[in-house]
Amino acid sequence: MPSKPKIVLRTLFTRFVFSSGIAATIWRLFWRxxxxxxxxxxxxxxxLDAHLTYLKTVCDIVPFSEVNTPGRGRRRAAITLDDGHARNAELLPVFIKHNVRPTIFICSSIVTHPRTHWWMHPGASQAGVERLKRMSNEERLGELRSTGFRQDAAAAESTASGLSAEQIQAMRPYIDFESHTRFHPILTRCDDAECKEELVGSKREIEQMLGGNCQHFAYPNGDYGPREIAILKAGGYRTARTCDLGWNNHKSDPYRLKAFDIQDDSTVEWFAAQLTGITLYLRYLRQGGGLAGRKPQL
Ligand SMILES: [Zn+2]
Structure with a gap:
């Protein structure tokens, strides 16, 4: 949880952007x-319950499949969750209560297996997660192996960090499951064969798991380039969501859909502030992402 002074600062910031008219102007100009x-x-x-309650007062909530369709004169939002964390199963009553259909982008070789998302393994924190992200995929996997972690090995059931097969089956009538690779590598750090296997293999695994079509993708850590887009297109994906900041419509590039990376533990006030895009824009700018709101790439 954020510290008390931080919460006070955030509250003051939120009140300022809403009372000054800045938030309303941004929403009128960009969200529309x-x-x-x-x-x-x-x-x-x-x-999540508090966020959705607020969100419904400021816009319509639509499924992710409508992200790149023409608008009908009202602001819209779509809900996505990345990785397929086991605790996502507890959100099902909230989605049903609000009649909201979210999309969960799952790592297809982690969910339904007794496996752990690599950055949640103790060896990853010892080695430094941000450091590992910047290595070539082969080096990262080698370093993780030296700490006792193998991405494709079975761990104890108790350390499984992804949704189980039973949980996914129970959620399926209310939630769309799409691809977030097989094991969540940094794609731009993979060689061509690894990248293709992660993108194409994940689509295949999800289609086998759910018996339907997997057509949407979210880039792990928001890292992507022309190679990733070419493989997604050739592999039959229709869209891909980045972590770049911004709003979408039918004119958006379907393989560069933008998003608002919301902090999971935000108060409603801080959530409202993040919907203006100002906070994420400044963070990306500070980290070297440039003026267009792009997440700095690895
Ligand atoms: Zn992720």
Whole structure:
């Protein structure tokens, strides 16, 4: 949880952007009838409930499949969650209560297996998660192996960090499951064969798991380039969501859909502030992402 001074600062910032008219101006100029894609990972049911209650007062909530369709004169938002965290199963009553259909982008070789998302393994924190992200995929996997982690090995059931097959089956009538690779590598750090296997293999695994079509993708850590887009297109994916900041409509590049990376534990006030895009824009700018709101790439 954020510290007390931080919460006070955030509250003051939120009041300023809303009382000054800055938030209203941004929404009028940029949001209009476009779709703001919310990007969560592992929020609590209480937090998500509060966010959705607020969100419904400022826009329509649509499924992710409508992200690149023409607007109908009203602001829109879509809800996405990345990775397929086991605790996402606890969110199902919240989605049913609000009649909201989210999309969960799952790592297809982690969910339904007794496996752990690599950055959640103790060896990854010892080695430094940000450091590991910058290595070539082969080096990263080698270093993780030296700490006792193998991405394709079975771990104890108790350390499984992804949704189980039973949980996914129970959620399926209310939630769309799409691809976030097989094991969540940094794609731009993979060689061609690894990249293709992660993108094409994940689509195949999800289609086998669910018996339907997997057509949408979210880039792990928001890292992508022309090679990733070419493989997605050739592999039959229709869209891909980045972590770049912005709103979407039918004119958006379907393989570069933008999002709002929402902090999972945000108060409603801080959530409202993040919907203006100002906070994420400044963070990306500070980290070297440039003026267009692009997430700095690895
Ligand atoms: Zn992810």
């Amino acid at each position: 009838d476009r779709v703001a894609v919310m990007l969560y990972h592992d929020p609590s049911p209480q937090t």
